[in-house]
Amino acid sequence: MASQLNLSIDRSSPVPLYHQVVQGIEAAIHNGTLAPGSRLDNEIDLAAKLNLSRPTMRKAMDELVRAGLLVRKRGVGTQVVASQVRRSLELSSLFDDLASRGSKPTTEVLSFAHREADASTREALNLPAGASVYHFVRLRKVDGKPLALMENWVRDDITEITESALRTRGMYDILRSGGVNFRLANQRIGAVVANEYQAPLLETPVGAALVTMERTAVDDTGRMVETGHHVYRADSYSFEMTLVQR
Amino acid sequence: MASQLNLSIDRSSPVPLYHQVVQGIEAAIHNGTLAPGSRLDNEIDLAAKLNLSRPTMRKAMDELVRAGLLVRKRGVGTQVVASQVRRSLELSSLFDDLASRGSKPTTEVLSFAHREADASTREALNLPAGASVYHFVRLRKVDGKPLALMENWVRDDITEITESALRTRGMYDILRSGGVNFRLANQRIGAVVANEYQAPLLETPVGAALVTMERTAVDDTGRMVETGHHVYRADSYSFEMTLVQR
DNA sequence: CATCCTGATATGTCCTAACAAGCGGACATA
DNA sequence: TATGTCCGCTTGTTAGGACATATCAGGATG
Numbered sequence: 001m002a003s004q005l006n007l008s009i010d011r012s013s014p015v016p017l018y019h020q021v022v023q024g025i026e027a028a029i030h031n032g033t034l035a036p037g038s039r040l041d042n043e044i045d046l047a048a049k050l051n052l053s054r055p056t057m058r059k060a061m062d063e064l065v066r067a068g069l070l071v072r073k074r075g076v077g078t079q080v081v082a083s084q085v086r087r088s089l090e091l092s093s094l095f096d097d098l099a100s101r102g103s104k105p106t107t108e109v110l111s112f113a114h115r116e117a118d119a120s121t122r123e124a125l126n127l128p129a130g131a132s133v134y135h136f137v138r139l140r141k142v143d144g145k146p147l148a149l150m151e152n153w154v155r156d157d158i159t160e161i162t163e164s165a166l167r168t169r170g171m172y173d174i175l176r177s178g179g180v181n182f183r184l185a186n187q188r189i190g191a192v193v194a195n196e197y198q199a200p201l202l203e204t205p206v207g208a209a210l211v212t213m214e215r216t217a218v219d220d221t222g223r224m225v226e227t228g229h230h231v232y233r234a235d236s237y238s239f240e241m242t243l244v245q246r
Numbered sequence: 247m248a249s250q251l252n253l254s255i256d257r258s259s260p261v262p263l264y265h266q267v268v269q270g271i272e273a274a275i276h277n278g279t280l281a282p283g284s285r286l287d288n289e290i291d292l293a294a295k296l297n298l299s300r301p302t303m304r305k306a307m308d309e310l311v312r313a314g315l316l317v318r319k320r321g322v323g324t325q326v327v328a329s330q331v332r333r334s335l336e337l338s339s340l341f342d343d344l345a346s347r348g349s350k351p352t353t354e355v356l357s358f359a360h361r362e363a364d365a366s367t368r369e370a371l372n373l374p375a376g377a378s379v380y381h382f383v384r385l386r387k388v389d390g391k392p393l394a395l396m397e398n399w400v401r402d403d404i405t406e407i408t409e410s411a412l413r414t415r416g417m418y419d420i421l422r423s424g425g426v427n428f429r430l431a432n433q434r435i436g437a438v439v440a441n442e443y444q445a446p447l448l449e450t451p452v453g454a455a456l457v458t459m460e461r462t463a464v465d466d467t468g469r470m471v472e473t474g475h476h477v478y479r480a481d482s483y484s485f486e487m488t489l490v491q492r
Numbered sequence: 493c494a495t496c497c498t499g500a501t502a503t504g505t506c507c508t509a510a511c512a513a514g515c516g517g518a519c520a521t522a
Numbered sequence: 523t524a525t526g527t528c529c530g531c532t533t534g535t536t537a538g539g540a541c542a543t544a545t546c547a548g549g550a551t552g
Contacts, residue, residue, distance in 0.1 A: 239436070
């Protein structure tokens, strides 16, 4: 099974070679050039074909294995794994997710305040007594239909946040523009039933199922930047992810 | 900040050197030898100190960065990221999760069958017409309290599954013993409210919130081994995970 | 005919070596 | 004093080679 892999490597590009290979193989898998289950040429031949060293080729394949697109077996070879694998759950905002899918998200800011943090917020964000935070509640709609009710607390010593900015942009986008480099987030997903406050806002009956998500995000300096409590209509939203065994 | 890092590398061990380094640094972070926020020595010095090459050292640090324990910045250095980071969501079973936490899970097998797969199951597991599968429903309790209602379909051409085995062991444990090497799983988490069938089994009122999880697991040969639909009592269970920016 | 051994193949691990590029402080200059 | 440039430090990328080890097929052996 000679692979029809037809990659072009641009050595003058600022994009690292191994990353160009990753993108090339990813594209080949998605457009069907590399069928699920098919075997790739061995690492050494592939590297030779692209005029790359074996370590570079391996680094590219490592990433694809980690992403769950390829499977390697010692002594046997490397093959394309089956099926519609979604990318691993990423550190992105709902706004970006929706926008990239072609939907038109809108945001209503139900409340907005810049005030001293209470005890539980200080604990969640690891702030000293007396520190102040932004606190706001937003309602996210898609095509006029309410989808999520989101309450967030954000530390105020990084970048300024305004109510008008929140109306047109996602929170993560605003923070990134303000120089925040997110590194990781802890989140917890659960379920509740809609109460009298949530139900009318989400235009769903009291007692309807809602997905809950609590998240605290940390930037590259180790600061906890943001914590939030979101609820989503269960009939419109769920969390999809791919788990990879390492 | 000279690191007190005191690792011992055993070159005669079958454990790869880079993995020994990963374990050593992981342990140092967890026992406090490496404090959150502290800077590590640079790669070259660290490698020299352990008599390793820089690529080996880097491979170890790569893994720790991916796991969210370390943060690297070009031109600056590498530091330990803030504290209570849970390990990324893993491909494990509820049974193992509970057992490793010291709880005593019990399993009731509500139904068990070995029969021809219907169309939707064949699609989920990518099976040909006429193939047969195991189909079973289990109720998982912890300390006598019901927690999860789990319905699964498993292909039957890999290993034998018996009702009695399911009563004492987790499904993933059984499959792994049967030679299955899981590689990845796609899962979706959402919410529903308990219906008349689920409520009495889970000893919760009709209309209570439940967390739902649908999962399909793939082994290292690309076969879809197992698909299932689980519901959990929302007041007793939620999914916790750490997302890492790459 | 069944079993064991062996060799070819492919990935896994580890090394040395070199240059590129971002960051930040030191230093020189206006 | 303020500012801009330069240089050293550290991580990022790439190369090329060597040996280890799991797997599988085919041949030798009982």
